[in-house]
Amino acid sequence: MKIAILGYGVVGSGVAEVLHVNRTQITKRTKQEIEVKYILDTRQFPGDPLEGLMVSDFGVIEGDSEVKLVVEAIGGDTIAYEFVKRAIMAGKSVCTPNKALVAAHGPELIALAREKGVCFLFEASVGGGIPLIRPFADAMVAVDEVQSIAGILNGTSNYILTQMSTNGKSYAEALKRAQELGYAEQDPTADVSSQDACRKLSIMLSLVTGKQADYQKIKTEGIEKISAQDFAFANALGFTLKQVVSGKICGSSGVEAIAAPFLVPLSHPLATVNDVYNGFWATGKTTGNIMFYGSGAGKLPTASAVVSNIADAVCFADSLSYTWTSEEVNILPWENYSYRKMIRVSYEDKSVLEGVDGVVTIGQYPNCAAWVVPAETEAETVERVARIGEMAGVRVLQVLRVYE
């Protein structure tokens, strides 16, 4: 089978590499050779072993009926969207790791692929190299009632927070280190603001509900506000801090959805998802809790997930179950979500906190304290913070949700 790769960047070249190094296993599975016929890129790659496959005109790929499948690795949702649509219209299956494309145009592309009898697969758009979307869709969404999902789905943020947690770095130091290592971009906003993770949450919620979960309506809060002190107090209370996405299915009324920093109990499996790893957690009525864990980013892990989609497209044709419509699922107002919260304060005289349950202090941070309050809504927290602010000499420095 002949395929084309659009975009010869990190993932595009990774797909070519994985197809090459793992060709024995892949051919055993697909029962036919997967051959890259074209690579589309506007740049030149002199000396590259695949130089001869380079084309700069998408029309060549679109018009070649031998090409049965296209890997979209351009990114973004402008040119990528146009080319993917044209490829499907031309009767070609598409595999893509592009979460922006799927979050923005999923229902349209899914419906179009169905109409044309081809596959539109996007395994690597969430969780990088983790076998996630397909197992979750086939083994849980298809046979169980999913009650809630959660995850650590942004490798960059998780690397930064892991550095802060294990090496006591400040946010700024950890970000700088991540940029030096190429884990964070020069403008890290999409990652640290939780916008990237939010798009991935929208994809997973769409899979679960069968309806479009509009990422623009999902509450996001960034990790920039997390400090070394937050980590110290969270730890003293039995937690670590992670950028978490959380979705809860609330019957027919809609879904709760939020992407933000959360305290995670140290005993919870998500707490050991460190560095650039990702973890996805789900609870089903009969399946109970499951977690998928693996490399959330990286050239070869992401490319491996794309290649697993290529094999799926060859072996299962259009019998896959990933599907949702353009009808929107109701995203409930985030102000009403009820979570336990860590309150961190400074004080002048500790005796004013005597009536407060579970207060911890840390020698390293004099005149500071933190505790966890029972689950409450945003309005209740605002009231609580006002009450605490009225205590003599007490200032509320931080409020962070507890994942559970």
Add this chain to the structure above:
Amino acid sequence: MKIAILGYGVVGSGVAEVLHVNRTQITKRTKQEIEVKYILDTRQFPGDPLEGLMVSDFGVIEGDSEVKLVVEAIGGDTIAYEFVKRAIMAGKSVCTPNKALVAAHGPELIALAREKGVCFLFEASVGGGIPLIRPFADAMVAVDEVQSIAGILNGTSNYILTQMSTNGKSYAEALKRAQELGYAEQDPTADVSSQDACRKLSIMLSLVTGKQADYQKIKTEGIEKISAQDFAFANALGFTLKQVVSGKICGSSGVEAIAAPFLVPLSHPLATVNDVYNGFWATGKTTGNIMFYGSGAGKLPTASAVVSNIADAVCFADSLSYTWTSEEVNILPWENYSYRKMIRVSYEDKSVLEGVDGVVTIGQYPNCAAWVVPAETEAETVERVARIGEMAGVRVLQVLRVYE
């Protein structure tokens, strides 16, 4: 589509229940109703809502061409083996959670199903409710070179060890508690001796290598020898203790395979697999590390996995990739496996241990110490233990491998 369930015990009745409570989702996926036509059991179930489906003669099911699929939930590898074989011969697909059957007769039943053009699926035979075998086979074995696998695959042992770890219970106390709760059988040998986990390791190694990994040739050691002191010292060294299965693919020479208690670093995701949960870890050349986590046992989780297989059988017919032949993979001699080890000793005079690296002591256990030695083979450990035994007043009390 009409199906039959063989055995109306915990899993068999769970399958009927999951098919009932999740029927909306399942029908959406399979595009046809799944109807239980017969339940085979030698016992009577007066008053059960499904009483009318009970039959005691397998011949009725075998001879009914309307029955396209059989769920085998009898257990063991005698009657279950006979009925599964007869069902496949009669052109029916089979879904089973029966690891004993798969470990003993996998290649024969896989080949027979292929010949007859039906499915033989066994998702729940490893990892209970975790979507594991299919995702691992499709997304990793099929497209990558698996280098190693590991897992915590026995819920009973894991419950016992978690009780010892978190509540400081002795092995005997923890086993008694597990028996009271129904997590351990009156004769817990199969679970605590690592024999059960060993069969699951053999299934996963067979999937990876495409050849039969004979469970009888895999080294097993039980968890009965683990004490509260082992936990205390492992913890002081930065580890917990788990019943681990470990398989390493050593090129064409064969595989390393062992099921035994291991120290697991507290920072490793497998360390948070507690209670009756299971975790499966794998490393692929391009995918990197992945972990699947979920309920290792329990009526509804296990039944959910069986039901996901039923949906697979309906949707994908015989295009699934789980397959291995009866040719045996060479299981390398366990004496040559190289692992770091924790040595725990008693001493009369601590000064004799002065030259030893990384020794820890614990106030609660006077005259006791432990440390971790670099990776070495069994013969090297025997030598080392002999050398330590020659130190004045020192007695070696325990030697345990470190998972890595």
